[in-house]
Amino acid sequence: xxxxxxxxxxxxxxxxxxxxxxxxxxxxxxxxxxxxxxxxxxxxxxxxxxxxxxxxxxxxxxxxxxxxxxxxxxxxxxxxxxxxxxxxxxxxxxxxxxxxxxxxxxxxxxxxxxxxxxxxxxxxxxxxxxxxxxxxxxxxxxxxxxxxxxxxxxxxxxxxxxxxxxxxxxxxxxxxxxxxxxxxxxxxxxxxxx
Amino acid sequence: xxxxxxxxxxxxxxxxxxxxxxxxxxxxxxxxxxxxxxxxxxxxxxxxxxxxxxxxxxxxxxxxxxxxxxxxxxxxxxxxxxxxxxxxxxxxxxxxxxxxxxxxxxxxxxxx
Numbered sequence: 001x002x003x004x005x006x007x008x009x010x011x012x013x014x015x016x017x018x019x020x021x022x023x024x025x026x027x028x029x030x031x032x033x034x035x036x037x038x039x040x041x042x043x044x045x046x047x048x049x050x051x052x053x054x055x056x057x058x059x060x061x062x063x064x065x066x067x068x069x070x071x072x073x074x075x076x077x078x079x080x081x082x083x084x085x086x087x088x089x090x091x092x093x094x095x096x097x098x099x100x101x102x103x104x105x106x107x108x109x110x111x112x113x114x115x116x117x118x119x120x121x122x123x124x125x126x127x128x129x130x131x132x133x134x135x136x137x138x139x140x141x142x143x144x145x146x147x148x149x150x151x152x153x154x155x156x157x158x159x160x161x162x163x164x165x166x167x168x169x170x171x172x173x174x175x176x177x178x179x180x181x182x183x184x185x186x187x188x189x190x191x192x193x194x
Numbered sequence: 195x196x197x198x199x200x201x202x203x204x205x206x207x208x209x210x211x212x213x214x215x216x217x218x219x220x221x222x223x224x225x226x227x228x229x230x231x232x233x234x235x236x237x238x239x240x241x242x243x244x245x246x247x248x249x250x251x252x253x254x255x256x257x258x259x260x261x262x263x264x265x266x267x268x269x270x271x272x273x274x275x276x277x278x279x280x281x282x283x284x285x286x287x288x289x290x291x292x293x294x295x296x297x298x299x300x301x302x303x304x305x306x
Contacts, residue, residue: 030251036263036273037226037247043270044227061234063242072248 007048008039009055016042019065026072034072038062083193087115091186094126098135105132117193126189130181137178207239212249212258213292214239216277216285219259225272226250250275258284 008016016039023031045058062068090111097104112118112126130136211233218229230246233239240246253259258281263271277285 033251034247037250038244040225040270040272041227041230041243041247047269061243063244065244067242068244068247071245072251075248075252 008042009046009048009050009052011052011055011059012042012046015059015062015065019068022065022069023072026069030072030076034068038068083190084117086111087117087189087193090115090126091189093133094189095133095182095186096135098132102132102135105135108133112189115193118189119192122189122192126185129185130178133182137182140174140178211239211246212253213285213288215246215249215253216258216281216288219275219277219281220285223274223276225264225266225274227272229275253281257281 016035019038020031020035023034026034041062042058045062046055050058090108093104093108094112095108097106097108109127112123118126132139214233214236215229218224218232224232226247229250230240230243233246234243250259250261254261257278259275260278261273261275263273266272
């Protein structure tokens with residue numbers, strides 16, 4: 001962009017200077033863009049040839065620099081929607097992170113709770129369905145199946161210490177929960193991110 | 195200015211305002227001050243003109259509008275805005291939602 005310096009009314013120049021000062025903590029490109037837009041606006045409403053009364057009205061309609069910057073801050077702070085890298089990493093770590101020496105899963109929990117795109121309820125579900133994700137599932141699976149020991153081969157397998165039918169049903173239900181839980185939880189989180 | 199406005203009203207205005215910007219750019223390009231001036235002329239839409247520039251900046255960042263600076267005969271360069279395809283799609287979506295929303299709210303208000 002080429003900057004043709006247009007003569008603004010001295011009061012308008014003072015306003016631009018005040019805006020620049022107030023905006024000094026903004027990222028440089030953003031600040032330059034904002035100042036350029038406001039300058040161009042003032043060139044229309046408060047040129048050097050305008051009367052003082054016209055300029056004062058124009059500045060009042062434009063609003064205080066602080067007001068404009070507050071709006072800029074609000075717009076910049078508006079969280080982006082949907083799944084970002086942060087959220088995708090959180091979901092993957094929750095599912096599989098525990099295979100990385102358990103720490104991965106904890107990292108997933110930290111990412112989950114630090115994201116602003118989920119509600120507390122979503123975060124609770126993500127944490128507790130299933131703790132440890134698929135690692136937790138595999139671990140619990142091994143732990144429950146090890147109470148049964150089988151020997152023999154082919155069709156002649158005998159199992160000792162096997163659980164009762166009720167316990168077996170319970171085990172199957174637990175197995176289904178452990179297998180589908182992390183997946184369902186991941187899909188739920190992906191849908192709920194906003 | 196009247197008494198302080200509750201934040202829900204300014205939220206409502208803020209929510210609708212960006213679609214008014216998109217509406218102004220349908221089928222035509224306009225430079226910043228044209229957009230700001232048109233919105234400021236409409237009663238009750240804009241409290242301070244300057245706060246529209248951050249809005250324009252967000253619409254650029256979200257790729258709903260694109261812009262180019264161009265020299266003008268009258269003075270300083272002007273920033274011209276136009277809708278991007280995703281801006282057009284967003285506006286079309288808003289149109290459908292808006293007419294449903296407006297009709298429902300109007301119906302409820304008239305029922306009082």
